[in-house]
Amino acid sequence: MRTQLMAVVMGALLTLGGTAAAQGAPAAPAQGAPATGKAGAKGPAAAKGKVEVTWWGHAAFIVRTPGGAVIAIDPWLTNPKAPQGVAQPEALDAILVSHGHFDHVGETKALAQKTGAKVFGSFELINLLGLPEAQAVGANAGGTFKVKDATIHLVEAVHSSSYQADPKGASQYAGAPLGFVIAIDNGPTLYHAGDTGAFAGMEIIAAQFKPTVAMLPIGGHFTMGPAEAAQAARLLKVQSIVPMHYGTFPLLQGTPDALRGELKTLRGPAKVLDLEPGKATAL
Template sequence: MDTGLSRRGLFGASAAAAAILAGTTSAAASPHQSQMTLRWWGNNGWEIRVGTKTILIDPWLTRFKTGTYTPAGADPKTPLSVNKALIDGYLDRGELRADHILVTHGHYDHLTDVPYLAKRTGATVFGTETHLSLMAALGAPEDQLAIASGGEDLTFDGYSIRILRSLHSATGERARVPFPGSRPLSRRDRPRVIEDLYEGGTLAYQVTGGGASVLDFGGSNYVESELAGLRPDVVLVPVGGAKVTQYVPRLLRALGNPRYVAATHWDDFDLPLGQAHDPNGGLETLRKAVAATSSRFVVLDHLGEFTP
């Protein structure tokens, strides 16, 4: 039976993978399957294809080591780097392109590769003032940068993008946002280490086209009032959210229990692309939360595809 997932979209047959997927409801193909395809690039990186158009969310292929999932946590002085050869390989083989790039927030694991991808693809990039100033300082073409505040509902050729105000994950005992702040910069203030990339406000994005809609959150939190009336077919939900009251149930109720919940931002992004590993059990916690609802749970491996 066609499950809507590519063959490389699910984990390999390891014991850990089998345990994760044992309780997962497979995403059965709809009789009205859409013309939208989603591909997961690890972390919160997503490629959304609608016909000949491609929208990227938080693409980060370089995935350098920071120590994020060690007891000490990420080293804030970790140098920023962009693996241009890796990115060029995907671009030159035609496996990656972009008409729009959507940035949810300014942290290194969401923004670092975007300036180079924008330069190579010519894509229009949406983000807050801080996100755009960070990218300009990193060399992004400024005429491709489009400011967003949340509330925009924009139509393009074959798809639309709705931009929502959102919230970053609240972590630790004090429920703090890592590397917080919103600071307009100049090109002289080039970010060099990961703590230089501020959160800068957080946005969520709903992309609609090809007979389907998908809603993405870049952090495990949200502004519930922004979700009123939204009924996406797919919601991309980050793991975590332990400090957020009724994180998953409240979110899915607000969205009318979407057909599909796809896990995002669950892998150890200190590991290279192609080595999807859940470092702290967040994927299983999310699976159990979704299992208590009528939504179907989707888990992809790196570069796995899904058609809602």
């Protein structure tokens, strides 16, 4: 899958005049315990009582909580849809990586090195990334971690996962893919689905965690398209959907308007929130 995606990416990037690269390093087993990244304490808190979410295109987000937690999710911050002229975060407490594909690992290693943030993901993927032991939190679905006023739950996803540290080398199995539920103290509960299709277990996620906002892939081909995403929203019983993983490459053809149409067909009450890359949105 990486070979096909890389070919698509290179075409998109040549058109846009930009460049993108995956981050990787030789495997080194590592596992750590959750705690606040050393640079994360410097990050500004979100507006009082609000959670601020900034979409960086594709599946990449930066979340800021009222308690000062700064969390990056699937930080491919150099993707073709990333905002231009916007500085990457200087302070992070946590980096969440849903699976090993290059367009989700992104700049994880560089950001971890710069900020001292903990990196959370599947046990196998975290080992393959070769992170310092103090920053590596390898876990699996069912794991729960506290980062300031955010409680992070690792949940299942339906996808594949492999990691290629060396572009000329073979891909390695990177564990099961994950999604993330982020419950904010006295605030909303966010669900980042990672790369996935709709699956019945979303009903369990709804019953157990009661997410209010779901970040769902809608591009299709490698993930849900708009029709599946609408079904997922119904299973999750969320109030709002933030579309992601669409429009980055020609293969990802789903659109927010198509999602609205599918929700209308299902008479789903969820609202679609189109986020502008690089613009912080209060939830």
